[in-house]
Amino acid sequence: MGNASSKKETDNMYTSEEIRFLEAAYRNASGGTLEKLTSDRLVEYWSQTIEPSLAENTVQFLFMPTKQHSMNLPLKRFGEPYYIMERGSIDMKMHFLLSSMQRTQNESFNIKELEHYIQSVIKSYLMLESTAKGSSIKEWQDLGFITTERSNCAFAKGLMRNIGKDLDHTMPNETLERWLHLTPQFLQLWREVFAQLYTRHGGSKRSHIKEVEISFLPQLCDAPHSSHYRPIMELPHVLYINAQLPREMRHKWRFLFSSKIHGESFSTMLGKVLDKGPTLFFIEDEDQYIFGGYAPESWALKPQFAGNDTSLLYTLSPAMRCFNSTGYNDHYQYLNLNQQTMPNGLGMGGQFDFWGLWLDCMFGEGQSVESCTTYGDYVQLSKRKQFKIRNMEVWAVGDLPVKDEEGGEVQKRSVLDGNLEDRAMLEIAGKQMHSDGLREPGMDD
Structure with missing residues (x-):
């Protein structure tokens, strides 16, 4: 039905491998079909993998144009968060973020809502790492490194320091755009969360989209x-x-x-x-x-x-x-x-x-x-x-330092x-x- 034409449109947006795992992720979320995926079903499914509040925010973005959460979600629309995080401009990312946080289009955003959104991204990243094959997080956890609400909140506030010192309850959207430009760590964590969300549910190993290896959590x-x-x-x-x-x-x-x-x-x-x-x-x-x-x-x-x-x-x-x-x-x-x-x-x-x-x-x-x-x-x-x-x-x-750039011994x-x-x-x-x-x-x- 609607997804037949939607699939043709996605062919120009993604590689063949990306189309494969996006279709697989859609089928898994909808219960084995490419024909029916509602908001309630998607929130329930994604909440098993990422923070439930981030799942709800993202589904709000996906269904916002129709405002009818019981309608079927087209495949092309389903893949938009992945596309935006992988190839989207700052304008696209800002629209995604604002639409995820608020139900109506405004010229300003709420600081507390942004803080909660950042916290949900951090929690989702740690959830994904905890269940990822080959992740070093288990070694850190076995050594006693934990995550508390306090440290998670402090991390989110730390990422928000580029917004400004005098934080009002609401701030103009232009401030958010500037903050995204100045906070690459959030952009990297944000991208990693959605890349892992879609590739994992689509049965991909994620290797094809790691153009540059970025170490978020170091090897212990x-x-x-x-x-x-x-x-x-x-x-x-x-x-x-x-x-x-x-x-x-x-x-x-x-x-x-x-x-x-x-x-x-x-x-x-x-x-x-x-x-x-x-x-x-x-x-x-x-x-x-x-x-x-x-x-x-x-x-x-x-x-x-x-x-x-x-x-x-x-x-x-x-x-x-x-x-x-x-x-x-x-x-x-x-x-x-x-x-x-x-x-x-x-x-x-x-x-x-x-x-x-x-x-x-x-x-x-x-x-x-x-x-x-x-x-x-x-x-x-x-x-x-x-x-x-x-x-x-x-x-x-x-x-451990051994040689300098010319190949000689450092000491x-x-x-x-x-x-x-x-x-x-x-x-x-x-x-x-x-x-x-x-x-x-x-x-x-």
Whole structure:
């Protein structure tokens, strides 16, 4: 009937493989036929795979032109969300989003409705990953990483920060268009949800539409095997921070240090993080604020600042915020010990005694000041300027550095660096490293 002509129209929109799985997805949703698919049936079917509220929003969009939800949905119309997310312009995506959130065409949208929609997309992504073959999410969940309503809500609010600071109950649609342009992480998650929804129900492996591999949830490597381990973060925190990293660092997180496992020792922490490549620090303070920083270069003991402008500071709880480099100065990474005239500890951003993030070498105490010119839109990370560490973790990201772009070794390791933990302990104790002068030519200082 109606779907016969509809099928001819879809031939010009999709590849033959896409037509195959769209037809299969339609048949599965309608109960085995290409002739009858109503709104109630589609909501019920999709709610088994994605968040029910997202299923209802999407069905509202699909049936909006007719406003008769008991009518049969044509195949061409059925595939529109998939088409829009894969090939549609920003205008098409904005129309899809607005029509999904509101029943009538308005010149403005409700901020709360947008927040609820974003939350439903995040929840749907995590639902899909939890049942996807080959997904790394089970490894994270087995390690204790969960998703709570609080972290999901904070993630949604974090994604909405580009809308503006003064959020009214309603905002003009032009603001939504600008936000979509400025929030690629939401666009990627949104696209992934609908791609997986249609391909999974259509029996496709999804491989044909992954033109560029984007790591949302990184592979978990070197997971701790300890009953004492309790993660500081939740899965939405991991998703949020991973998207802020350089693309080439998003595929893998390597566990290095936890104060709950390895003890509250600065020297032990240094022994785990030195020479391990880019790292992420996660600190939970006595007020249960969670915050940290991304250091893009391997840590090394030296009296100078290191790092580059991909460095970040961030907060995760009670709110998710990310602070990028301003370029005002290059005070990204500082690590020094056993100095009488210079600070002893680890710092990121700001300047001596006025740090964006500071971890004292005595461990257990830190600092985050009210303002920091190294990072834009910065706010104090901890509740108190001088904070006490309740728990801390360090993760390395990307692959362990071995070679540079020319194929040479990044660092030639000396036998003198064989036990970095013991070396750090000696540095803290004030013992001079006389053997440093015995390094072979070409070895790192």
